Amino acid sequence: xxxxxxxxxxVVKYHGTVIAVDHLxxxxxxxxxxxxxxxxxxxxxxxxxxxxxxxxxxxxxxLIEGRSMRExxxxxxxxxxxxxxxxxxPHLTVFxxxxxxxxxxxxxxxxTQSRVHAALGMVKLGSKHDRxxxxxxxxxxxxxxxxRALVNRPAVVLLDEPLGAxxxxxxxxMQVELKAIQEQVGITFIYVTHxxxxxxTMSDRVAVMDHGRVLQIGSPQDIYExxxxxxxxxxxxxxxLVEGRIASMTDARCTVSVPDLPTILVRRPGGVVxxxxxxxxxxxERLSLARDVHRNGFDNxxxxxxxxxxxxxxxxxxxxxLSNSALWKVRVxxxxxxxxxxxxxxxxxxxxNADEGVILSE
Amino acid sequence: MPxxxxxxxxxxxxxxxxxxxxxxxxxxxxxxVLVISFAARGTYGGVEWxxxxxxxATLLDPLYLTIFVRSLALALGTTAFCLLLGFPLAxxxxxxxxxxxxxWLLLVMIPFWTNFLVRTYAWMFILRxxxxxxxxxxxxxxxxxxxxxxYTDGAILIGLVxxxxxxxVLPLYAALxxxxxxxVEAAWDLYASAWNVFWRVILPLTKPGVIAGCILVFIxxxxxxxxxxxxxxxxxxxxxxxxxxxxLVVRDWPFGSxxxxxxxxxxxxxxxVYLEVDRGRGDxxxxxxx
Numbered sequence: 001x002x003x004x005x006x007x008x009x010x011v012v013k014y015h016g017t018v019i020a021v022d023h024l025x026x027x028x029x030x031x032x033x034x035x036x037x038x039x040x041x042x043x044x045x046x047x048x049x050x051x052x053x054x055x056x057x058x059x060x061x062x063l064i065e066g067r068s069m070r071e072x073x074x075x076x077x078x079x080x081x082x083x084x085x086x087x088x089x090p091h092l093t094v095f096x097x098x099x100x101x102x103x104x105x106x107x108x109x110x111x112t113q114s115r116v117h118a119a120l121g122m123v124k125l126g127s128k129h130d131r132x133x134x135x136x137x138x139x140x141x142x143x144x145x146x147x148r149a150l151v152n153r154p155a156v157v158l159l160d161e162p163l164g165a166x167x168x169x170x171x172x173x174m175q176v177e178l179k180a181i182q183e184q185v186g187i188t189f190i191y192v193t194h195x196x197x198x199x200x201t202m203s204d205r206v207a208v209m210d211h212g213r214v215l216q217i218g219s220p221q222d223i224y225e226x227x228x229x230x231x232x233x234x235x236x237x238x239x240x241l242v243e244g245r246i247a248s249m250t251d252a253r254c255t256v257s258v259p260d261l262p263t264i265l266v267r268r269p270g271g272v273v274x275x276x277x278x279x280x281x282x283x284x285e286r287l288s289l290a291r292d293v294h295r296n297g298f299d300n301x302x303x304x305x306x307x308x309x310x311x312x313x314x315x316x317x318x319x320x321x322l323s324n325s326a327l328w329k330v331r332v333x334x335x336x337x338x339x340x341x342x343x344x345x346x347x348x349x350x351x352x353n354a355d356e357g358v359i360l361s362e
Numbered sequence: 363m364p365x366x367x368x369x370x371x372x373x374x375x376x377x378x379x380x381x382x383x384x385x386x387x388x389x390x391x392x393x394x395v396l397v398i399s400f401a402a403r404g405t406y407g408g409v410e411w412x413x414x415x416x417x418x419a420t421l422l423d424p425l426y427l428t429i430f431v432r433s434l435a436l437a438l439g440t441t442a443f444c445l446l447l448g449f450p451l452a453x454x455x456x457x458x459x460x461x462x463x464x465x466w467l468l469l470v471m472i473p474f475w476t477n478f479l480v481r482t483y484a485w486m487f488i489l490r491x492x493x494x495x496x497x498x499x500x501x502x503x504x505x506x507x508x509x510x511x512x513y514t515d516g517a518i519l520i521g522l523v524x525x526x527x528x529x530x531v532l533p534l535y536a537a538l539x540x541x542x543x544x545x546v547e548a549a550w551d552l553y554a555s556a557w558n559v560f561w562r563v564i565l566p567l568t569k570p571g572v573i574a575g576c577i578l579v580f581i582x583x584x585x586x587x588x589x590x591x592x593x594x595x596x597x598x599x600x601x602x603x604x605x606x607x608x609x610l611v612v613r614d615w616p617f618g619s620x621x622x623x624x625x626x627x628x629x630x631x632x633x634x635v636y637l638e639v640d641r642g643r644g645d646x647x648x649x650x651x652x
Contacts, residue, residue, distance in 0.1 A: 054547055074550045087548040091566045100562075101552035148552070 002066060005030040005156055005188040006051065011060035013046055013212075020046040022212035023060070028156075028190060033182050035191045035199035038209035039235065044192045047209070048158050051190065052081045065155045075104070080149035081158040084165070086141045088133040094120070094144050095129040101152040119151040122181060139170050146181070156188045163198060175201050196236050200224065208232050228361050233281045240282040240328045246274050253354050256280055260324035265299045266357040279360045284329040286356040289318065289348045298351035304328065306346045316341055320350060399619035407613030417620035426604070426621075433601040434628075436515065437584040440522040444530040444579045445572065447523070452534035452571075453564075456541070467535065470528050478525065482592045485521050486512060489593065513595030521589040529578040537571025538564075573636070581629055601625050 006028040013021040021043045028034045036044045049055045050062060053074035062069045064078060080101065088097050098119055102112040120126050123143035133141055142162060149157050163171045163178075179202045182189045193199055199206045200220040207217045208231075216228045227233035230241055242264065244256035249268055256264045256278060266280055293301065307327065308319040311334075318330045330350065334341075342348055399417055402410045420426065455466040473481060488494045489512040496508040511517050541564065549563040565572070587602030594600070599607070601621065608618035 052547075052551055054550075074547070075553045075555060079551075081548070081551045083544050083548060085542070085544055087542065087544040089545060089548070089563060089567075100549070100554075104553035104555075104558060152552070 003029050004063075005032070005065060006190065007063040008047070008051075009061045009063070011047075011050060011057045011062060013043075013050060013055060014058050015046070019212050021050065021057075024212065024214060025060075026207055026214055026217060028188060029204075030188055031186050033179065033189045033191065033202055033204045035193060035203040035206045036209055037193055037196060037199040037206050037235070039194055041211075042194075042209040043212035044194075044209050045160060046212075048081070048160055048190065048192050051156070052079060052158055053077050078155040079158055080152050080154045080156075081160065082145050082149050082162045084160045084162065086133075086145040086162075088141055088144055088148075090133055092133075093129065094125065094131050094133070094136070097133065097144055098148045098151050101148065105152075115151050116147075119147040122150065122184070123147045138165055139174070142166065142174065146178070150181070150185060150187070153185075154187065156190060159189060159191045161193050161195075162191075163195075164193075171198075178202060200236070208235060210235075226358055227281060230279055230281075230360060233358075233360065238284050238329055238331075240284065240287075240326075242280040242282060242326070244278060244280060246272060246276055246278055249274055254278075254359065256359075258324065261322060262300075262302055264302075264357065265354040266359055267355050269359050269361065271361070272359060281358045281360060282328070282352065282356065284317075284331040285315075287328070287330045287350050287352050289330060289332060289342060290351060291342075291346075291348060293349055296351070299354040300350075300352050300357075302350045304348055304350050306342050306344055306348060309342065309344060318342060320348070322350075395619045395622055398616050399623050401616045403614040403616055407615075409615055417617045418624070420617060421620065421624060429599050429601060429604050430624075432515070432598070433584055436518055436522065436590075436600060437580050437586075439519055440526060440583040441530075441576050441580045443519070443523045444527050445576065448527055448530035448534055448575065449572075452531050452538050455531075455535050456538035457543070463539075467532075470531050473528065479588060479592075481525075482521060482588055485517075485524065486592060489517050489520070512593065513597065515594070515598055517593040518586075518590045518598065518600070521593040522583045522586055525586075525589060526579040526583055529582070530575040533571045533574040533578065534568065535571075537568035537574075541567055573640075577633070580632075584629065585625060 004027045006026075008024055008026050011021055011024045012019070024043070024047060036047060038044045046055065050057055051064070051069075053069065053072060069077060089100065092100065095116055098116045099112050102115060107115070117126070117129070120129055123146055125140060125143050125147070128136065128140065133144065136144065142165075145162065163174050166174060175198055178189075182202075191199070191202065200223075203220055205217060206220055206223050208215045208223060210231055216223055216232050218226075223232065223236055227236060227239075230239075233239040233241065242256075242258055242261075244258040244264065246254050247257040247263060248255045249272070252268055254266050254268045254272065256266055258264060264280060272278065288298075290296075302322065304320040304322045306318055307321045310317040310319075314334060316332045316334055318332070320328045320330060322328060328350065398409055400413050400415070402412050402414065402416070404410045421430075451470075455463055455470075458466060486493075490496075491508045491510065491512070493512070495511070496505075499505045499509065500507075511520075545563055545567065546559055549559045554562060585602045585605075586600055587606055590598060590600040590603050591606075594603075605618050605621050605625075608614045608621065
C-alpha cells in the first residue's frame, strides 16, 4: 500500500443540474491532518459525503487505503464521520452512543467496554458514560461525537465543521485538543471548515475549495504566505490587492509600477516576465505606519491618509486612503502608548519590505 | 430542540362547557349502561331491575368466547397489516420533497371525504364472486375459478385494513417527519446494516408514533361493526355486530351492555399494561404518548 490514505481521482458530482464537485483530485497522506477550506457552496461538504459514501460520484473514483470505494456502502467503509450537528442518538446513553459502532461490528463485550472507556478518557468524559446526550453541554456532546468515531479506529475520521456550534473560547480550546488527539492516535483526519483560523492552526495541509474545484493545496504557511489567486488571498486572512505592471526585474526582486502610486519592490517569483500585469498581495499585519518619511531600512514607503480607525483590544485596525484612492487595511499591535496611535484624517506613510509582498501566479 | 414557552393559563370556568357536555352525553349514559348490564331482560324486551352477574357469566359460553377471540385476532391482524403497509408508506412520504408530502398526505386522507358505508359497499363489488378482483385474476389466468373471498374473515381483514390504514399512516408520518435524518446517516456510517438502522435507530425514535398508530387502529377494529356486517355476512360476527344484535334484534339490553363493558375493560386493561411497561423504560418527562 502506498503512502496515501485517501485518493480522489477526477471526481464529478452534480446536484440536479448544479455541479457540486468539479473534476476534483486530491490525495491525503496516512496520518495527516488535512483540511478542506471553502465558503458555503464550495463543494467541501459534498466531498466529505462522497468519502463517507452517502453520495456517489457521477464520474471519477475514490480510493481509501488503496481500495476502490465504488459500490461500497457507508457501513462497509473504513471511515467515520463526525457530524456538524453531532447526530448523537438521543435514546442511547453516552456509553451506548460510543459503543454503537463496535456493537454493529460484533466486537466482544469485554473489548467494547475497555475501548469505550479508553475513548471516553481520551476526550476527558470518563465520568459521564451513563448520561443521556440531552444532559450534556454542547462541548461535551462534541466530544462524544468525536469519541464515537475514534473508538472504531477507522482509517480516516471525517469531520464536518465539528466546532461550528461552539462559542469562540471553547472553539479555540478544542482546536488545540483536537490536534493533540489526532497526533496521539495517528489516524488520518479530513476536516471540513469555512473557518480559516481552524484550518491554519490544526492542519498539516490545507486544500482551498471554491465552486467545486480545488484552488490550492499546501501547508498552512504555503497557503498564507504564497496564495496563488486573489480568492485564496482574500479567503485566507485579510489582504490588500494591488494591480500593477512589472517595470523591471533583478535576480531577486521585481519593480512594479502602480498607477498614481510610487513604484513597489516585490520579491521575484518564478515565471514572470517584464511588462506583464500582476496582482501584488500585501497582508495588513505586515505593513507598518509612521508619521515621518524616514526610510529606516524599509524597501517601500507610500503616503496615505487614515480613513477609519478601529480599536480591537490587542490590535488597531486602520483603513487607509491612498493617493490612487484605493483603500488599504493595516493592522498594528497595540502598545498601550496612546500617542503612538493614529487619528482619523492624519497623513501617514505605509512602509514594508520587498519580501512581505507576494505576486499572485494567476 | 427549541423549547417552547408554556401556554398561558386559562380561567377554570372555560372548562365548564366541555365538562358539562361530556358529563351529560358521555358519562351518565355510560353509567346507565353499566347499571343495565347487571339487570335482566324483561319478557318483551325492556329491562327488569334486578342485580346479578348472570350476563357476564353468559359471556363465558363458547359461542360468545369464539366471537371474542375472532374479534381480537382480526383486530390484531388489522393492526399488524396496517403497520407493515403503513410504515414504508409513511417513511416514503416523510422523506419526499415538502411539496410532495402535502400531496401524498392529501391522497391518504381523501377516502375520509366519502361515507364509510359507501366505501364498504364498493369493496363488496370488488370482492364478490363475479367482482372486479376475480375478473382480473381470471383474465390474467392466475386462477381457474373465482376465489370465494366475500363473506369470509379474509374479506373483513381486507376491509378493516383499508378502513383504518390512514389512522396508522398519519401518526407514523408525524413521528418520521420529526426524525432527524442525520441520525440515520450516523447509524449507517457506524457500520449498521439497513436492518440495524431500522431496528436500532428509526424504530426506537418513532416508537410513540408506532404506538399511537396501533392504538388508533386496534381499538376501532376491535369494535368494528359496519365492515364485518357487510363483508363478513351472516356466518362471521365480531363484537360490534354481537352488541348490535343483542340490542336491536334480540332486544336483550342487559346482555348487550355486559358485552360493551367487557370490550371496554379489555381495551383499558391493554392500555394500562402498556403504560406501566412504558413508564418503567421512559425518561419520565412525557406524561404518555397519547
